Amino acid sequence: MAGPDGARQRLLVLGAGPAQIGLLRAARERGLFVIAVDRDPAAPGFAYADKRALVSTEDEPGVDRLARAENVDGIISPGADWPVGVAARVAARLGLPHPIDATTATLATTKSRQRERLAEAGVPQPRLLEEPVAPSVVKAPDRQGQRGLTFVRSEEELAPAIDAALAASRNGAYIVEEFVDGPEVTVQAVSVDGVFHPLLVTDRVTADPPAFGVALAHVWPCVEPTQALEAARAAAEALGVRNGPTYTQVRLGSDGARVVELAARLGGGHDAELAEAVTGIRLNDLALDFALGREVWDEPTQTLQGGGCVLFLVAPEGRLVEVEGR
Numbered sequence: 625m626a627g628p629d630g631a632r633q634r635l636l637v638l639g640a641g642p643a644q645i646g647l648l649r650a651a652r653e654r655g656l657f658v659i660a661v662d663r664d665p666a667a668p669g670f671a672y673a674d675k676r677a678l679v680s681t682e683d684e685p686g687v688d689r690l691a692r693a694e695n696v697d698g699i700i701s702p703g704a705d706w707p708v709g710v711a712a713r714v715a716a717r718l719g720l721p722h723p724i725d726a727t728t729a730t731l732a733t734t735k736s737r738q739r740e741r742l743a744e745a746g747v748p749q750p751r752l753l754e755e756p757v758a759p760s761v762v763k764a765p766d767r768q769g770q771r772g773l774t775f776v777r778s779e780e781e782l783a784p785a786i787d788a789a790l791a792a793s794r795n796g797a798y799i800v801e802e803f804v805d806g807p808e809v810t811v812q813a814v815s816v817d818g819v820f821h822p823l824l825v826t827d828r829v830t831a832d833p834p835a836f837g838v839a840l841a842h843v844w845p846c847v848e849p850t851q852a853l854e855a856a857r858a859a860a861e862a863l864g865v866r867n868g869p870t871y872t873q874v875r876l877g878s879d880g881a882r883v884v885e886l887a888a889r890l891g892g893g894h895d896a897e898l899a900e901a902v903t904g905i906r907l908n909d910l911a912l913d914f915a916l917g918r919e920v921w922d923e924p925t926q927t928l929q930g931g932g933c934v935l936f937l938v939a940p941e942g943r944l945v946e947v948e949g950r
Contacts, residue, residue, distance in 0.1 A: 633656050633697045635651055635699070635915065637673070637699075638699070638711055642669075647890065648669045654909070657675075659677060660673035660676050661677045661681055662676070662677075698720055698916040699715050703891065704889070705733050708888055722915070722917075724866075728863055732863060732865070735765040742863075745858070747883055750802045750884065752799060757779075758781065762776055772790075772798070774788055804875040807875070808828040808830060808873060809875075810873055812826075812890075813857075825852060826845075827842070827847055841933050841934060842891075860872070865886075871891040872886045873885055901932050903928060904928050
């Protein structure tokens with residue numbers, strides 16, 4: 625894809641791990657000049673990049689210098705929370721197009737701030753608890769991927785859970801939420817000029833305790849999508865997401881849907897690839913359009929398959945003897 629002067633548009637992608645491969649592949653297929661950032665020299669997504677930079681996606685000054693040096697046309701963070709804020713702030717400083725501003729990015733990447741804003745807007749969610757009790761959920765307010773997250777089932781588990789959250793937290797804090805029992809659903813959507821467009825609603829199959837919130841599969845179609853859709857829509861509007869993709873986790877409790885959290889990005893569990901397989905919507909391409917300030921093509925979703933899922937393979941307990949190949 626060429627820019628106004630005929631040169632290939634240059635895109636900076638924060639992350640080159642498994643969660644970013646789908647978007648990196650889509651960018652390569654569209655002819656973009658891709659600069660991928662990851663601190664892991666063996667990151668598999670580097671295979672789809674024209675240039676690679678061994679920089680942490682959380683190193684904001686480093687990402688800023690790289691974006692300026694490479695004269696990029698856009699910057700994006702797919703599949704990872706904290707770099708969403710890095711991308712938004714760097715884009716603002718460089719005057720680059722971006723679907724969300726820095727304020728919205730902060731709300732989307734800080735669980736405590738997100739809880740406050742959702743509460744102000746009356747969006748149903750798990751209550752923040754002033755004192756640690758059991759049962760409850762203890763978490764680091766600025767982490768993703770279940771780091772520093774514990775489902776506390778007894779008073780004896782409180783202290784270790786708090787220690788784990790503090791150790792994982794970037795700012796040395798933790799939050800405690802009420803435990804909402806019920807199935808979990810994910811809503812992948814895009815917002816265009818303030819209009820929320822749900823694209824994929826899946827049942828989130830999770831591991832049994834003591835693991836908590838660890839996804840084993842995303843299954844489509846969802847058994848009960850209606851409540852989750854409305855909750856996700858309300859959350860996106862409350863956080864000020866007028867443009868771009870959102871990935872919202874919702875618990876269906878006995879008293880209705882509760883928003884666990886919203887991420888202003890593509891899902892990190894190959895959700896975009898699942899959406900394309902079962903609906904035909906190329907969600908990775910939509911995310912690229914948002915990142916480059918292009919007009920977002922929109923059409924109604926359609927059902928191409930009777931069902932589909934992303935299944936995460938979990939090895940049984942044992943001893944790793946040998947690894948062959950790449």
